[in-house]
Amino acid sequence: xxxxxxxxxxAALPIALALALAALGIAATGAMAQxxxxxxxxxxxxxxxxxxxxxxxxxxxxxPAGEFATGGTGTGTGLGxxxxxxxxxxxxxAVNPGSDSISSFRISRHGLELIDTDPSGGDQPISLxxxxxxxxxxxxxGAGDITGHTISRHGxxxxxVGSTRPLSGAGSGPAQVSFDPxxxxxxxxxxxxxxxxTYDVNSDTGLASAPxxxxxxxxxxxxxxxxxxxxxxxxxAFGGAPDQSAVSxxxxxxxxIDVITLSAGxxxxxxxxxxxxxxxxxxxxxxxxxxxxxxxxxxxxxxxxLLDADGETGLTGPGPIDMALTGSSRFLYSLNSGDGTxxxxxVNVDGSLVPNGxxxxxxxxxxxxxxx
Numbered sequence: 001x002x003x004x005x006x007x008x009x010x011a012a013l014p015i016a017l018a019l020a021l022a023a024l025g026i027a028a029t030g031a032m033a034q035x036x037x038x039x040x041x042x043x044x045x046x047x048x049x050x051x052x053x054x055x056x057x058x059x060x061x062x063x064p065a066g067e068f069a070t071g072g073t074g075t076g077t078g079l080g081x082x083x084x085x086x087x088x089x090x091x092x093x094a095v096n097p098g099s100d101s102i103s104s105f106r107i108s109r110h111g112l113e114l115i116d117t118d119p120s121g122g123d124q125p126i127s128l129x130x131x132x133x134x135x136x137x138x139x140x141x142g143a144g145d146i147t148g149h150t151i152s153r154h155g156x157x158x159x160x161v162g163s164t165r166p167l168s169g170a171g172s173g174p175a176q177v178s179f180d181p182x183x184x185x186x187x188x189x190x191x192x193x194x195x196x197x198t199y200d201v202n203s204d205t206g207l208a209s210a211p212x213x214x215x216x217x218x219x220x221x222x223x224x225x226x227x228x229x230x231x232x233x234x235x236x237a238f239g240g241a242p243d244q245s246a247v248s249x250x251x252x253x254x255x256x257i258d259v260i261t262l263s264a265g266x267x268x269x270x271x272x273x274x275x276x277x278x279x280x281x282x283x284x285x286x287x288x289x290x291x292x293x294x295x296x297x298x299x300x301x302x303x304x305x306l307l308d309a310d311g312e313t314g315l316t317g318p319g320p321i322d323m324a325l326t327g328s329s330r331f332l333y334s335l336n337s338g339d340g341t342x343x344x345x346x347v348n349v350d351g352s353l354v355p356n357g358x359x360x361x362x363x364x365x366x367x368x369x370x371x372x
Contacts, residue, residue, distance in 0.1 A: 037326055037372045038065060038107075039333055039342065039359075042084055042094055044074030044367045049096050051085070053111055054359050056371070060331040060344050062359040070103040071117035072096025075124070076365050078337065080191065081140070082176040082223035082273050082322060083127035084368025091155050092370065093135060095125040102128065102137055104155045107372075115155040121147030121164055127176045131183035134160070134206045138177035138188060143170040146177055146188065146199070148206055160206055168195050168213040175222045175272075181230050185255050189221040189234065196221055196234065198255040212255050217248035218263035223273040228280035231302035235271040235285045236263060245271035247285055247294070249302045261304040266294040267311035273322050277329040282351040284313065286320035286334055293320065293334060295351050307351050314353035316343040319364075324371035331356065335369045342369070 037056040043049060049070045054062040075098045086093045092105040092112060102120050105112040123141025135149045135157065148163030167174055173192030179201070180187065186199040186208055194216045199208035218236035225233055232250040246263035269289030276283045276298070283296045283304065295313035296304045307313050318338025325332050325347070332345045332353060340362040345353040 039324065039369070039371045040085055040092060041335055041342070041362060041366050042070075042074065042368045043067070043363050044076065044079070044097070044365045045363065046073050046076040046098050049074040049094070049098065051092065051094055051105065051112060052362065052366070054342070056326070056331070060346055060356045062342065062344065062357065064359070066111045068105065068112040068114065070094050070096055071114060072101040072103060073098035074365070074367075078365065079126045079140070079367050080173065080175060081126035081367065083129060083178065084322070085370040086128045086130055087370045087372055088130040091151070093128050093130060094368070095120070095128060095137070097124045097126055100125065100141075102149070102157065104151070104157050106155055116157050118149070118157040118159070121145075121149070121159055126174070129178040129186070131179040136177055136179070136186055136208070138174055140174050143167070144172055144174050146186065146208065148208065150206070163207050165199060165208050166211060168193055168197055168211060176224060178224065178226070180252055181226050181228070185252060187224065187232065187252075189216075189224055191220050191222060191237070194219055194221065196257055198252070198257065200255045209255070214257050217250075217259045218246050222271070223285070225274045225276040225283065227276050227283070227298050227302065229300065229302065231260065231298070232257060233274055233276055233283045233298070233304070235274045237270045237272050240270045240289055242269050242289070243267055245269060245287060247271060247274070247283065247296055247304055249298070249304050251302060260302040264296065264304045264306060265311075266306070268292050268294055273320075275323045275325050275332070277325060277347065278327070279329065282307070282347075284323060284332060286316065286323055287311070288319055288321060288337075291316055291318050291320060291338070293323070293353065295353065297351060313351070314345050314355070317341040322367065322369040324369040326371045331371070333358070333369060333371055335362070335366060337364050337366070340364045340366065
């Protein structure tokens with residue numbers, strides 16, 4: 001692996017630059033530096049992709065905090081993906097599926113500063129994952145592939161030579177790519193083949209192995225996340241069949257997956273996106289066809305138990321897709337494609353969700369959600 005130095009603390013912007021920003025009428029975004037956090041989503045606009053930012057109050061409330069061009073374009077259509085936006089410390093990375101590129105931002109006191117926009121190494125990038133200065137992108141177009149990039153100390157992106165690897169085959173309908181918690185394995189879900197594909201990552205070169213396709217426990221594996229013990233939690237949309245979606249859990253060892261919980265039903269329709277709380281105790285999936293979120297308790301061994309018998313731990317706007325938890329896992333947000341809104345929830349210690357405001361005015365083709 002190429003040697004990548006840790007990101008240093010960046011110096012404060014000169015006063016002259018701050019005054020110039022104020023003269024341009026965007027100094028209000030500077031409030032983000034003092035706010036507890038922020039929420040980000042992508043417009044996915046074919047005329048010019050951009051990150052929409054929302055300042056997050058200490059109570060979880062959201063307020064608009066600017067729009068920041070990525071230097072690329074979107075598709076203006078749904079992508080069937082998870083992970084279009086990824087946070088890594090003070091960096092934010094975004095896909096540009098319309099222009100086959102990826103963008104790197106620095107989070108600054110004035111919002112977001114675009115650092116770099118580079119080719120993704122394939123067609124239609126839809127999902128990103130980052131670990132220790134290494135970024136892999138999932139390209140869904142053509143036959144589909146994953147491709148690696150290194151991240152410089154300043155956030156610039158460079159292709160990792162020889163890193164492109166195929167998926168299980170053409171037409172696989174990939175949804176997400178992610179490193180496991182140790183950065184040793186990459187995982188990709190394929191909706192059309194009902195496969196979960198793993199790749200071993202060489203710790204010296206950062207290069208991934210050949211793909212290792214393995215059958216999913218249930219149909220249409222989609223979004224996924226890992227708990228603190230490395231268990232893989234995967235949503236299963238079951239082709240959108242009414243009230244048939246589910247979530248499964250797996251142990252992962254040396255690139256091999258072993259089922260722990262087999263398709264624990266949500267009782268809802270089209271479970272697609274997954275998040276896991278920082279303490280590893282709870283998982284949540286959005287049910288796109290039901291306008292709801294189903295919560296699960298995760299045991300130490302990775303077993304899943306539905307929190308609510310009716311599968312409705314929270315109700316969202318229509319067509320919930322991506323989700324994001326804040327760093328503390330105190331607040332959960334869902335992006336709703338049916339009406340261009342974000343639904344907010346407070347996460348209680350028992351895993352229950354309490355509605356907690358949100359935001360509106362987003363394009364219905366927006367994709368990706370990240371929170372800090």
